[in-house]
Amino acid sequence: MRWTSGSALLVLALATAGCGPAPQGESRSGSEGLTAQERPAAEPAREVVADVASGPAGIAVTAAPGVAFNYHYAFSLPAARISAAQEGHAAACEKLGIARCRITGMRYQLLGEDRVEAMLAFKLDPTLARQFGKEGIAAIQKAEGTLIDAEITGTDAGAEITRLAAERARAQEELARIDRELARSGLPASERAELQRQRAEIAQRIEGARSASSEQRESLANTPMTFDYRSGRAVRGFDAGAPLTSSLDLLAASAQATLAFVLGAIAVLGPPALVALLGLLVWRRFRPRVRRPKAAEVEASD
Structure with missing residues (x-):
C-alpha cells in the first residue's frame, strides 16, 4: 500500500487527539452517569462539607x-x-x-x-x-x-392545581348534562326544581374550585x-456557650432577681411596717400609766 502525504497527516492528527487529555465535558458526564451506589465516596463527602461550611443559609432547596x-x-x-x-x-x-x-x-x-x-x-x-x-x-x-x-x-401547589382542574372538568360535564335535561320539553315541575337545585350546587362547586386554583397559582408566583x-446577648470575644460565660450570665441574672425580690418586698411590706411602728410609738407615748401600790398600803390592807 502506498502512503500519500494527506494520509500521513490524517493519521498524525488522530494519534495526537487520542493521546491528549479527555475533554472536560466527557470526564464530568462519566461521573454523573453513575448511580448513587457506584459514585466514589469522595464526591458526596465534598458535597456535605460544602453544605456544612455554608451553614443554615446555604441549604439549597431543590428547584421543584x-x-x-x-x-x-x-x-x-x-x-x-x-x-x-x-x-x-x-x-x-x-x-x-x-x-x-x-x-x-x-x-x-x-x-x-x-x-x-x-x-x-x-x-x-x-x-x-x-x-x-x-x-x-x-x-x-x-x-x-x-x-x-x-x-x-x-x-x-402544582398537584393541587391539577386536581382542581380535573374536578372542575367533571363538574362542568355534569352541568352540561343538567342543562340538556332542563332543555327538554314537558319536564315535570318537581323534577325541574330538583335539577335547578343540583345545577346551582354544581355551579358553586365550580366557582370554589376556580378560587382555590387561583390561590394556588398565587402561592407559586x-x-x-x-x-x-x-x-439577646451580643457576640462575645469568646464562645458564648463556654462555662465561664454561662456562669457569669447566671451570676448576673441571679443578682438581678435577688435585688428585684428585695425591692419588691420592701415596696409591699414597707408601708404596713411603717404604720405599725408609728402606732407603737404613739401607744408608748400616750398609754395610761397605772400607779403601783406602795408597800405600806399593801401591809395596811392585809
Missing part, C-alpha cells in the same frame, strides 16, 4: 416546579440594634421594587428594659427568595446577631418570607 415554598427565619441580636436591622431588611426589599418584593407585615414590641420582639414579613419573587434570605442573615451577623431558627416548608427578631 409546582412547589410553593415558605421561608421563616428567627434572629437573636442586641435589643438596641433590632430596629436598625429591621429597617435594613425593609430597605433591601424596597430596593428590589414592588414587582419582585413587597412588605406585607411589620411589628415592633418593647416588652421591657432590653427586651424587644419584632417581625417583618415579605412576599418575594420565587427566584430571589433564597438569595434574599442569605443576604438577610449576613446583615444580622454584621449587627452582632445570630440566626437561631431557619425553616423552609413547601406545598405541592409569590413566596412568603418572615423575619422574626428577638433581643
Whole structure:
C-alpha cells in the first residue's frame, strides 16, 4: 500500500487527539452517569462539607416546579440594634421594587428594659427568595446577631392545581348534562326544581374550585418570607456557650432577681411596717400609766 502525504497527516492528527487529555465535558458526564451506589465516596463527602461550611443559609432547596415554598427565619441580636436591622431588611426589599418584593407585615414590641420582639414579613419573587434570605442573615451577623431558627416548608401547589382542574372538568360535564335535561320539553315541575337545585350546587362547586386554583397559582408566583427578631446577648470575644460565660450570665441574672425580690418586698411590706411602728410609738407615748401600790398600803390592807 502506498502512503500519500494527506494520509500521513490524517493519521498524525488522530494519534495526537487520542493521546491528549479527555475533554472536560466527557470526564464530568462519566461521573454523573453513575448511580448513587457506584459514585466514589469522595464526591458526596465534598458535597456535605460544602453544605456544612455554608451553614443554615446555604441549604439549597431543590428547584421543584409546582412547589410553593415558605421561608421563616428567627434572629437573636442586641435589643438596641433590632430596629436598625429591621429597617435594613425593609430597605433591601424596597430596593428590589414592588414587582419582585413587597412588605406585607411589620411589628415592633418593647416588652421591657432590653427586651424587644419584632417581625417583618415579605412576599418575594420565587427566584430571589433564597438569595434574599442569605443576604438577610449576613446583615444580622454584621449587627452582632445570630440566626437561631431557619425553616423552609413547601406545598405541592402544582398537584393541587391539577386536581382542581380535573374536578372542575367533571363538574362542568355534569352541568352540561343538567342543562340538556332542563332543555327538554314537558319536564315535570318537581323534577325541574330538583335539577335547578343540583345545577346551582354544581355551579358553586365550580366557582370554589376556580378560587382555590387561583390561590394556588398565587402561592407559586409569590413566596412568603418572615423575619422574626428577638433581643439577646451580643457576640462575645469568646464562645458564648463556654462555662465561664454561662456562669457569669447566671451570676448576673441571679443578682438581678435577688435585688428585684428585695425591692419588691420592701415596696409591699414597707408601708404596713411603717404604720405599725408609728402606732407603737404613739401607744408608748400616750398609754395610761397605772400607779403601783406602795408597800405600806399593801401591809395596811392585809
